[in-house]
Structures are given as C-alpha cells and as structure tokens.
Amino acid sequence: MPFGNLALLVMVVGYAAGACLSLLAPSDRAARWLTTIGAAIGCIGGVAAASSVLATRVSVDATLASLVSTAGGIVIHLDLLGAFFLLLVAALGLPAAVYGIAYTAEYEGRHSLRVFGLMFNGFLLGMSLVPCAGNVFTFLFTWELMAIASYFLVMTESEKRDTRQAGLWYAAMTHLGLVLLLPMFFLMAGGSEATAFADLRTTAAALTPGTRHIVFVLALLAFGSKAGIVPLHVWLPRAHPAAPSHVSALMSGVMIKLGIYGLVRVTFDLMSGGPAWWGGLLLAVGCVSALLGVLYALMEHDLKRLLAYHSVENIGIILIGLGAGSILHAQGLPALAAIGFAGALFHTVNHACFKGLLFLAAGSVMQQTHTANMEEMGGLIKRMPQTALCFLVGSVAIAALPPLNGFASEWLVFQSLLAGTSIQRPEIAVGFPIAVGMLALTSGLAAACFVKAFGISFLAMPRSNHAAQAREAHWSMRATMILLAGGCVTLGLAAPLAVRGLNRVIDSVPGLSAGEPLPRSPGLWLVGPGGSAQVSPLLIAVLLGAIALAVLVALHARGFQVRRADTWGCGRISQTARMEYTASAFAEPLRRVFTALYRPTEDLSVGVHPDSRYFVQSITYTSQVVPWFETAFYDPVTRGARGLAAQVRRLQAGFLHLYLLYVTVALVAALAVAWWFK
Amino acid sequence: MSRYIALFVQPLLALALAPALVGFIRWLKARLQSRRGAPVWQPYSEIRKLFGKEAVVSHTASWLFRATPFVVFGTGVIVASLAPIVIVPAGPLVVGDVFAAVYLLLLGTFFLALAGLDTGSPFGGMGASREMTVVALTEPTVALSIVALALNAGSTNFSQIVSRTLAEPSAALGPGHLLAFAALFIVTLAETGRLPVDNPSTHLELTMIHEAMILEYSGPYLALIEWAAALKLLVFLALAANLFMPWGIALSLSPVAVTVGVVSLVSKLGVLAVAIAVLETRVAKLRLFRVPELLSASFVLALLAVMSTFLVR
Numbered sequence: 001m002p003f004g005n006l007a008l009l010v011m012v013v014g015y016a017a018g019a020c021l022s023l024l025a026p027s028d029r030a031a032r033w034l035t036t037i038g039a040a041i042g043c044i045g046g047v048a049a050a051s052s053v054l055a056t057r058v059s060v061d062a063t064l065a066s067l068v069s070t071a072g073g074i075v076i077h078l079d080l081l082g083a084f085f086l087l088l089v090a091a092l093g094l095p096a097a098v099y100g101i102a103y104t105a106e107y108e109g110r111h112s113l114r115v116f117g118l119m120f121n122g123f124l125l126g127m128s129l130v131p132c133a134g135n136v137f138t139f140l141f142t143w144e145l146m147a148i149a150s151y152f153l154v155m156t157e158s159e160k161r162d163t164r165q166a167g168l169w170y171a172a173m174t175h176l177g178l179v180l181l182l183p184m185f186f187l188m189a190g191g192s193e194a195t196a197f198a199d200l201r202t203t204a205a206a207l208t209p210g211t212r213h214i215v216f217v218l219a220l221l222a223f224g225s226k227a228g229i230v231p232l233h234v235w236l237p238r239a240h241p242a243a244p245s246h247v248s249a250l251m252s253g254v255m256i257k258l259g260i261y262g263l264v265r266v267t268f269d270l271m272s273g274g275p276a277w278w279g280g281l282l283l284a285v286g287c288v289s290a291l292l293g294v295l296y297a298l299m300e301h302d303l304k305r306l307l308a309y310h311s312v313e314n315i316g317i318i319l320i321g322l323g324a325g326s327i328l329h330a331q332g333l334p335a336l337a338a339i340g341f342a343g344a345l346f347h348t349v350n351h352a353c354f355k356g357l358l359f360l361a362a363g364s365v366m367q368q369t370h371t372a373n374m375e376e377m378g379g380l381i382k383r384m385p386q387t388a389l390c391f392l393v394g395s396v397a398i399a400a401l402p403p404l405n406g407f408a409s410e411w412l413v414f415q416s417l418l419a420g421t422s423i424q425r426p427e428i429a430v431g432f433p434i435a436v437g438m439l440a441l442t443s444g445l446a447a448a449c450f451v452k453a454f455g456i457s458f459l460a461m462p463r464s465n466h467a468a469q470a471r472e473a474h475w476s477m478r479a480t481m482i483l484l485a486g487g488c489v490t491l492g493l494a495a496p497l498a499v500r501g502l503n504r505v506i507d508s509v510p511g512l513s514a515g516e517p518l519p520r521s522p523g524l525w526l527v528g529p530g531g532s533a534q535v536s537p538l539l540i541a542v543l544l545g546a547i548a549l550a551v552l553v554a555l556h557a558r559g560f561q562v563r564r565a566d567t568w569g570c571g572r573i574s575q576t577a578r579m580e581y582t583a584s585a586f587a588e589p590l591r592r593v594f595t596a597l598y599r600p601t602e603d604l605s606v607g608v609h610p611d612s613r614y615f616v617q618s619i620t621y622t623s624q625v626v627p628w629f630e631t632a633f634y635d636p637v638t639r640g641a642r643g644l645a646a647q648v649r650r651l652q653a654g655f656l657h658l659y660l661l662y663v664t665v666a667l668v669a670a671l672a673v674a675w676w677f678k
Numbered sequence: 679m680s681r682y683i684a685l686f687v688q689p690l691l692a693l694a695l696a697p698a699l700v701g702f703i704r705w706l707k708a709r710l711q712s713r714r715g716a717p718v719w720q721p722y723s724e725i726r727k728l729f730g731k732e733a734v735v736s737h738t739a740s741w742l743f744r745a746t747p748f749v750v751f752g753t754g755v756i757v758a759s760l761a762p763i764v765i766v767p768a769g770p771l772v773v774g775d776v777f778a779a780v781y782l783l784l785l786g787t788f789f790l791a792l793a794g795l796d797t798g799s800p801f802g803g804m805g806a807s808r809e810m811t812v813v814a815l816t817e818p819t820v821a822l823s824i825v826a827l828a829l830n831a832g833s834t835n836f837s838q839i840v841s842r843t844l845a846e847p848s849a850a851l852g853p854g855h856l857l858a859f860a861a862l863f864i865v866t867l868a869e870t871g872r873l874p875v876d877n878p879s880t881h882l883e884l885t886m887i888h889e890a891m892i893l894e895y896s897g898p899y900l901a902l903i904e905w906a907a908a909l910k911l912l913v914f915l916a917l918a919a920n921l922f923m924p925w926g927i928a929l930s931l932s933p934v935a936v937t938v939g940v941v942s943l944v945s946k947l948g949v950l951a952v953a954i955a956v957l958e959t960r961v962a963k964l965r966l967f968r969v970p971e972l973l974s975a976s977f978v979l980a981l982l983a984v985m986s987t988f989l990v991r
Contacts, residue, residue: 381740381796392742401785402778414777414821421829426988433825433984437818437977444817447788448810455795455806461738528775533834535774540756540782543773547755548748555898558729562744567736567797567894575738581795581803589811593970 004052004060008076008132011045011090014038015125022117028108032101035117039097039124046090046128053083054504061134068137072195077134080508081269085131085254085261088349092253092356093124095480096246099360102474103246103367111156123149123250130258136185136195143181143258147174150255153247154239166238173225173235180222187215188270197270204271212271216278219266220285227259229319230289231633233312237296240308241372245363248304252311253356257348260318268326268511276330276428283323283431287438290316294445298452298590299598299625301583302372303362306453307355310398313442314351317413318344320439324416325512327428334514336419336529338503341512343412345502350405350491354397357484361391364473364481365457369466374453374583379462383470388458390481395450397488400443403537403544405488408495408526410443411535419529445590452586461577493538496526584623591625598625681769684931688765689758691940692916696908697721699915699947704879706955721908725901733897738798746793747895747902753786754906754913763916764939765928766837775834776824780817783869783910787813790903794891801883805890808966812875812887815973816865822980823865826858827921829987840924850922852990857983859922864976866914868969870907873958875969885963912947919946 001009018038025031053060057080065073078086100120107113126146133139151174155167189195190203190211207215225232236256240248267274293312300306325340364387365380366372381388397404417439420432462468472478491498506512524536567575591598602623609615651662701718708715735743757779760772774782791810794802828834830849831842843850868875871888880886886893892903920927926942928935964972 381742396785396788399784399788400781401788402774402781407781411777411781415834418825418828418834421825421984421988422832430985430988433822433981436821436825437981440817440821441814444784444814447784448814451788451791451795451806451810455792455803459740459742459792459796460798528834533775533777534772535778539771539773540778543756543759544749544752547752551748551751551902555729560898561732563732563734564737565734567738567799569799575798577798579800580798581800581807586803586807589807589966590814592967593811593815 002060004049004058004078005062007045007049007052008060008062008078009045011042011049011128012125014041014043014045015121015128018042019118019121019125022121023114025114025117028113031113031117032104032108035104035113035120036097036101038117038121039100040094042121042124042128043090043094043097046086046093049078050083050087050090053078053080054087054501057504057508059083060132063134071137072135074138074141075134075196076129076132076138077197078132080505081261081265082131084345084502084505085258086128088257088352089124089127089131089254092250092352092484093128095360095483096250096253096356097124099246099249099363099477099480100244102476103244103363106367107156107244115152116156119149119152120247123153123247125149127250127255127258131261134197136197136200139197140178140181140185143262144178146255146258147178150243150247150251154243154251156244156247157242160242162238163242166235166242170235170239173232176232177222177225180218180225184215184218184222184266187211187218188266197265200270201272209275212274215271216267216274219263220281223259223262223266224285225259226262227256227315227319228289228312229285229315230292230312231629233289233293234630234634236311237300237305237308240311240359241302241304245304245359245366248307248363249356249359252308252359253352256311256315257352260315260322260344260348264322264509264512269509271511273326273329273511276327279323279326279328279330280428280431281323282319282326283435286316286319286321286323287435288316289313290320290442291438291445294442294449295594295597296625296627298445298449298587301374303365303374303377303453303457304359304372306374306449307358307362310446310449311351311355313446314347314355314398317410317439317442318347318351320344320435321347321409321413321416324413324420324432324435328416328420328423329511331423331425331428333419333423336416336422338506338512338514339412339419339529340416341506342499342502343409343416345505346412346495346499347406347409349498350397350409350488353484353487353491354394354404354406357390357481357488358394358398360477360481360484361387361394364477365391365470367473368470369464371464371466374456376464377457377462377467378460378464378577378580379458379467380470381458383462383467384458384472386478387473387481390478390485391458392454393485393488395454397492399447399450401447402535403492403541405491405495408492408498408537410439411526412499414439415528415533422529448590452583456581456583456586460580461575463577463580493541495537496524499526599628600625681931682771684765685759685767685769685771688763688767689755692758692763692912693755693905693909695944695947696905696912697725699912699951700908702948703951703955703958706952707958710955710959721904725905728896728901728904729898731897733895733899735899736797736799736894739793739796739894742789743793743796743894744899746789747899747906749789750786751902751906753782754909757782758909758913760836761913761917762836762840762920762924762927763913764936764943765931766840766924768837772837776828776836776839777821777834779836780820780824784813784817786906786910790891793895794893797894799894801886801890801893804883805887805893808887809891812868812969812973815970816868816976819861819865819973819976819980822977822984823858823862826854826980826983826987829854829984836921839921840927841929843922843924844929852986854983854987854990855922857979857986859918861976861980861983862918862921864972864979866911866918867954867957868973868976870911870914872911872954874961874964874972877963880963915947915950916943919943919950 022031022034060078062076129142228236297309321344325337328337397406400406400410423429607618701721705715791806794806831839876887928939
C-alpha cells in the first residue's frame with residue numbers, strides 16, 4: 001500500500017477508534033484520554049498524508065465502489081488543494097485534542113464525556129475527509145458528518161438557554177447551506193449522471209454562462225453560510241462562545257475555512273474560474289464582512305464572542321484576496337492574480353494558527369475566572385504569565401502587525417489590491433482603492449480591538465475575586481498554546497518559504513494557476529507585483545531585537561535603576577480596580593463615531609428618594625448594541641417560519657379519528673398515483 | 679559597503695536632528711505668541727536629564743510596561759532606516775516598503791496603548807482608547823495616500839516612488855500628488871499628536887491623548903518615548919516633503935550629494951515646521967468627537983487624489 005493511502009487509513013482508523021473507545025470507556029477520566037489519543041493518532045495520520053501529497057505532488061486515491069453504490073460509492077481523491085486543507089485541519093486538530101485532556105476535566109460528572117468523545121472524533125473525521133472527497137456523495141456525507149457532530153459539540157452545555165438557542169441557529173444556518181449545495185451540484189452535472197468531481201469538471205465546462213452564474217451564486221451562498229460571510233454569519237457569534245473552547249478553536253480555526261475550501265474547489269477548480277464580476281462580488285462581500293465583523297467585535301465584551309466576530313473579519317480578508325486575484329485572473333493578469341490567491345490562502349493558514357491560539361488562551365482564562373466577560377478579568381498577566389504572553393502573540397498576529405504572520409498575509413493582500421489598480425479598464429480598477437481603504441480601516445480597528453481585548457483582560461488590577469485568584473493553566477494546555485504561538489512567529493518570519501509552498505497549491509488548480517511557473521521569491525523576501533515591492537519580516541524582527549538590545553545595554557552601562565511606587569492618582573489613598581478604564585469605556589469613542597451603524601439603545605433610570613427628587617438613591621444605565629440588519633433580515637424569516645409551523649400544527653388536533661382519516665386519504669392518494677403512472 | 683554604512687548613519691542623523699525639530703517648533707510657537715520661549719536645544723537637555731534619572735514604575739505595571747519603550751524606540755529607528763530622509767535607502771538591508779513602515783509605527787502605538795492600560799490609571803486607559811480611535815481612523819487615509827503615490831510609481835517601495843517623481847517632475851504638481859499631500863499632512867498632525875487633534879503641551883486630563891497614555895512613564899523610559907515621538911514627527915514630515923518634493927535628496931553617497939541632502943532636508947523640515955507652528959498658533963484644539971470629521975475629510979482628499987490619478991492616466 002502506498003504511503004499516502006496508509007497514512008489516510010491510519011487517520012480514519014485513529015478517529016474511529018477514538019470515537020468508539022471513548023464511547024465505551026469505563027470512566028470519565030478514561031474517556032477523556034481515549035478521546036485525545038484517538039484524535040491525536042488521527043491527526044498525525046492526516047498530517048502525514050497531507051504532507052506526502054504536498055511534497056510529492058502525487059494525489060492519493062481510494063475507492064469503495066460497493067459502499068452505497070447507487071450514489072457512486074465512497075471516492076477519496078486527495079490532491080494538492082485538498083492536502084493543503086487537510087494539513088490545516090490535522091495540524092490544528094492535534095493541539096486542540098491535547099488541550100482537551102485537561103480542559104474537559106471540569107466536565108467530569110456534569111456532562112457525558114463519552115458522547116463528547118464520540119462527537120469530537122466524528123467532527124475531526126468529518127473535517128479531515130471533506131477535503132479528501134472525490135465525488136458528490138462523499139463530499140455531502142462528510143460535510144453533514146462535520147455539521148452534525150459539531151452541532152452536538154456546541155450543545156455540550158445544553159442546560160444553558162443561550163447554548164440551546166445557539167444550537168438552533170447553527171443547525172438552521174448550516175442546513176440552509178446544505179439545501180443550497182444540492183441544487184448547485186445538480187446544476188453542475190448538467191443533466192448527466194456525473195457525480196465524481198473529475199466528471200463534473202467536464203460537465204461544468206459545457207454549461208451555458210447563465211447556469212454557471214447560478215452555480216457560482218449558489219456556491220457563494222452555501223459555502224458562505226459555513227464560512228460566515230455577512231449577512232449569513234449570524235450563527236458564528238452565537239455558536240462559538242457556546243462550544244467548549246478547544247471546539248471553538250477548531251470551528252473558528254478550520255471548520256469555517258472548509259467553506260473557503262468548498263468555494264475554491266467549486267469556483268476555481270471544478271468551474272476553473274469565471275468572469276470578472278465573480279471576483280468583484282467576492283471582493284465586495286469580503287470588504288463588507290471584514291469591516292462589519294471588526295466593528296461588531298469592538299462592541300463585544302464577551303471574549304469569545306469578540307473572537308467569533310473577528311472570524312467574520314478574517315474570512316472577509318481571505319475573500320478580498322480571492323476576489324482581487326480572480327478579477328486579475330479574469331483580466332488576463334494571472335501572475336499578479338497569484339499574489340492575491342497566495343495572500344488569501346496564506347491568510348487561511350495564519351488565521352487558523354492565531355485564532356486557534358486565541359480561543360485556547362481564552363479558554364484557559366475562562367477556566368480560571370469562570371466568566372467570559374472581560375469586565376470581570378484583569379491582572380492576569382501576573383497570575384497567568386505564559387497564557388498572557390501567548391494571547392499577546394495572537395493579538396499582535398491578528399492585528400496584522402509586523403513581524404508576525406498576520407502582517408505577512410495582509411501585506412500580500414494589499415499588494416494584490418494595488419496590482420488591481422493597474423487594470424486598464426477604469427470601471428473595474430476603481431473598485432480596488434476603495435477596497436484598500438476598507439481593508440486599512442479594518443486592520444486599524446482590529447488593532448484597537450485587540451488593545452481592548454488584551455489590555456482589559458490581562459493588564460492592570462484584577463476586576464473580580466475569581467480573576468485575583470486565577471492560577472496558570474495546566475501544563476499540557478500551556479504547551480499547546482506555546483506551540484501555536486511558535487507557529488505564529490515561525491509563519492511570520494518564514495513567510496517567503498510558506499508562500500513558495502502555497503504557489504505549488506495555486507499552480508495545481510486550473511482557476512488559480514498562472515499557467516507558467518511563478519517567479520520564486522528571493523531568499524527572505526516577500527515580493528509584490530512585478531517583483532517591485534519587498535518586505536522581509538525576518539530582518540524586521542532581527543533589527544528590532546538588535547536595536548532594543550543595544551539600547552538596553554547602553555542604559556544598563558549607565559547604571560539604570562528602577563524604583564517601584566504606586567500609580568499616580570491625584571492624591572487618592574489606594575488604587576482599586578474600579579478606577580480602571582473598562583472595556584465599554586475603551587470602545588466608547590468608536591461607538592460614538594459609528595453610532596449611525598450601531599444604533600445603540602440606551603436606558604437610564606434614576607431612583608430618587610420619595611421625599612425629594614434631589615436625593616438620588618440609585619442609577620441604572622444599560623446600553624445595548626444589537627446588529628440591526630440581523631433583526632431586519634432574520635426577524636421576518638423566523639416570524640414567517642413560526643407562522644407556518646402554527647398553521648401546520650392545526651393538522652395535529654389530537655383526535656384519533658382525524659388521524660385515521662389522514663391515513664385513509666394518504667393511502668387512497670398513493671393508490672391513485674400508482675394507478676395513474678402504471 | 680557604503681550603502682550599509684548609510685543605512686546606519688541615516689537613522690542616527692534623524693535621531694540627532696529630531697529633538698531640534700521639536701525645539702524649533704516650540705520656540706517658534708512661543709515667539710508667535712509673544713513669549714520668549716525656551717531655546718531650540720532645550721529638548722536635548724530634557725532627554726539628557728531624563729536619561730540620568732531613575733525610572734519609577736508602578737506596582738500595578740507588568741513587564742509589558744517596561745518593554746514598551748524599547749519597542750516604540752526600535753520601530754521608530756527601523757522606519758527611519760528605510761524611509762527616504764537624507765538619502766534614498768536601497769540595497770538588501772532596507773527591510774520593507776511603505777506598508778511595512780506604516781505597520782511598524784502601528785506596532786509601536788499598539789504597545790504604547792497597552793502600556794497605558796497596564797498601570798491601571800484611568801488617564802492611561804483614556805489616552806489608550808483615544809489614541810487607538812484616532813489611529814484606526816487615520817489608517818484608511820494613509821493607505822489611500824500610499825495608493826495615490828504607488829499608482830504613478832507602480833510600486834510601494836520608497837526608492838521607486840522617489841525616483842519616479844524625480845523622473846517626471848510634472849506629476850509632482852498634478853492634482854493627485856497635491857491632494858495626497860494635503861491628506862497626508864492632516865494625517866501627520868493626527869498621528870504625531872499635534873493640534874488640532876491633540877495638544878502636545880497640555881496636561882489637562884480631559885484633553886490629553888498621547889500625553890495621557892505616557893503619563894506613568896519617567897526617567898530613561900520617558901526619554902526613549904519622547905525621543906521616539908520626536909523621531910516619528912521628523913519621519914512623517916520628511917516623508918511628506920520627500921515623497922512629494924524629492925528634489926535635493928541624495929541619490930548617490932558622494933559627500934556633495936549627502937551634504938546637499940542634509941541641507942535640503944533641514945530647509946524642507948524648516949518650512950513644514952513653520953507651517954505647523956503657525957497652524958498651532960492659529961487653530962484651537964478640536965473636540966474629540968469632531969476629530970473624525972477632520973479625518974474623514976482627509977480620507978475624502980486621499981480618495982480624490984486616487985480618482986484624479988485615474989482620470990489623468
């Protein structure tokens with residue numbers, strides 16, 4: 001058996017064993033360990049399979065034609081594009097699984113860790129097999145496995161009302177996606193019975209332009225609902241906070257990326273790209289998602305909801321890169337387009353790395369402080385120094401600051417937007433500067449948001465007793481976070497190498513490929529369009545370190561001394577946490593600036609003394625920002641669905657005679673139909 | 679070899695000149711306001727004095743507070759090494775382009791804002807919140823001004839932007855360039871904490887932005903931050919001058935060219951410093967919630983700059 005197939009077999013067996021054995025485990029403790037061991041073996045298998053494909057450029061194939069043969073059987077075809085996403089799943093799955101051992105310890109006795117183990121491994125199995133699928137049936141089956149398993153994982157803490165609501169939203173949105181996927185594949189087959197992806201490639205090429213447009217729009221909506229584009233993102237800020245943190249890390253880090261995978265597979269591989277307006281639509285959706293995602297993240301004081309909104313933002317940035325690339329590709333500039341595609345795919349990797357890290361760090365903090373509310377944290381940098389450092393690395397990376405990985409991929413996306421302005425048709429080129437402005441605003445706001453997230457949660461004095469008594473997380477949890485933080489640094493410093501690897505993937509996909517070998521980036525440099533602009537994150541890091549060290553040495557040579565004293569406080573006696581700036585206060589200026597968008601509701605009630613209104617006894621102030629377009633868009637839909645359900649419910653009146661009548665009518669109708677078509 | 683030496687000498691020269699620039703603006707403002715004013719070299723004395731003192735650090739502050747001055751100083755120096763100030767940096771030690779410069783400065787601001795929150799002082803938090811708001815709102819203008827410049831040069835590398843403008847002097851007076859210059863000048867005022875966005879000489883709680891953020895710093899830490907702030911002002915003004923009117927900048931490393939470069943830099947900075955001093959004497963500080971209006975005006979200018987470049991093309 002070839003190495004690739006063997007590795008894939010190890011992966012499937014590992015996950016399956018993890019799922020079954022943890023279900024049958026004798027104790028909760030054993031279930032925790034079996035869950036992780038199975039998942040870890042599976043992930044290692046996945047990494048091995050994906051790396052072998054990426055290294056040798058030989059795809060892995062396997063077919064089980066006899067299984068569900070009416071639907072075309074189970075077909076596995078792992079090519080370079082699939083291997084790239086499989087590597088992403090498995091590489092983040094491993095730290096998340098190891099993190100889970102200690103993190104799920106507090107669930108012992110409260111929730112079934114056996115079912116959790118089954119679903120966790122099933123979730124990983126589904127996610128790992130989606131990029132391996134080689135026909136429609138396998139794809140839809142694994143896609144559903146991933147969706148259902150993750151639904152149960154979201155519902156882990158189902159005793160909470162919020163969690164049940166989140167589960168409902170998630171189930172509804174994910175199945176909306178599925179409902180759109182079926183007609184998409186049906187249209188692509190173009191009347192033939194083709195279900196294998198290799199056949200769909202030929203049938204899709206023969207479609208009329210109109211049908212291709214419909215297929216593209218369906219793909220964007222279906223995969224967009226999984227990826228979390230605005231306005232289909234509503235489930236993200238609900239489901240991510242409800243799930244256990246390592247599951248959130250996987251959902252946000254890789255599951256939503258499989259939406260990107262589906263989009264790339266269908267649009268750029270099976271249909272090998274389309275006209276410029278496809279790219280324009282991707283670019284516009286990307287800009288709106290990025291900007292709205294970060295704007296709503298700024299208003300969140302729940303750490304995990306904040307991170308969830310940032311996933312919407314980052315999916316937007318990925319789509320900006322894809323959109324810019326595909327416009328350039330459609331305009332006959334494939335070499336410039338490759339920069340946009342590389343930026344998009346690189347940001348996909350980077351986001352998986354730093355968002356996984358941030359969710360794991362948020363989980364450690366929540367385990368210690370027993371809250372996700374940032375206003376009740378604070379001072380954790382002294383109590384949890386390693387977790388704090390990891391969160392800081394993640395924050396710098398997600399804010400796209402040099403020299404970490406977020407900067408490298410956003411730089412590439414910026415360069416591709418700049419390349420777009422060189423398109424000779426002004427009506428197309430004019431969109432690019434606007435996208436530049438929106439992306440720049442997004443990254444500026446992201447920096448502000450992570451100053452808030454890190455500064456309020458980790459710095460200054462603890463704002464609650466739980467925060468004051470926080471201890472550093474279990475060593476295994478810290479180890480996984482340090483691993484991912486190291487990943488953020490390495491991907492940043494070695495960005496040129498990573499981009500070289502990504503160019504292999506880009507070359508293998510018809511709609512992305514330049515058709516000619518891309519220019520190799522020289523050494524340590526990331527290169528912009530036409531080899532003109534250059535940046536080297538590694539040299540930036542080295543210079544920064546050297547300067548800081550030189551200054552430090554110079555200071556100490558002069559006899560530098562530090563004295564500790566209290567924070568200056570205008571003569572007050574002692575400093576308390578209530579004097580600190582809060583997260584709401586921090587975000588207040590931006591809330592005022594964007595008040596037309598936020599439309600905050602404010603409620604101020606002042607309780608006065610019965611005798612005189614000049615003696616105020618209590619003041620209550622509440623303010624809420626509810627995304628208005630969500631309510632405007634989804635409220636009519638949910639109201640309609642409820643109304644319909646109420647109508648349908650009339651059928652179920654509770655009389656046995658009525659039900660017997662239904663049965664009779666149904667039988668007669670069935671017989672009539674059978675007679676008619678005889 | 680001389681290229682490498684130039685890359686080290688330019689930031690040192692910028693560091694040496696930066697306090698004088700701040701001192702000159704302060705002196706000129708004082709004269710315009712009929713005061714005698716401190717001598718131009720006063721900031722040097724202040725920095726020297728601060729370096730000689732001990733640093734007082736709050737009990738509440740963590741290692742981040744103590745690391746921040748080095749990050750801020752380091753990013754400032756790196757930007758000074760890759761921006762066209764006296765010479766046009768070229769060669770393999772120029773670590774980045776315009777975007778890299780902007781994001782390096784943002785990295786410094788990011789850490790400074792965190793340090794503001796680290797001491798738990800309400801002033802620090804207030805400064806951090808306001809600074810990040812202003813910086814976030816300036817980002818689109820900065821990026822669009824870069825696009826306006828890069829559209830002509832076809833690159834975001836400093837050296838190519840400068841050489842393109844030198845090769846085609848008519849572009850420097852084109853509407854795209856002039857509008858982008860106006861936009862970048864407003865952004866410079868906002869980013870470097872000048873009037874009408876922030877008042878560099880205030881210590882009134884309710885109006886401080888940058889000063890509030892660094893209120894807890896003292897001794898050598900404060901010296902590093904003040905010096906880095908002066909350097910940032912110099913870099914921004916030098917960029918405004920040399921990206922739009924690069925004449926006089928040293929293209930070779932011959933002694934004559936470098937001397938001309940230094941003289942032209944000093945005179946360009948002088949003109950812009952006079953403009954700032956006059957402006958700061960003439961206008962009052964804007965209310966914080968009027969600042970976004972100013973910044974959106976600068977954004978519109980930058981957008982017009984890009985659009986006019988499209989039309990002219």
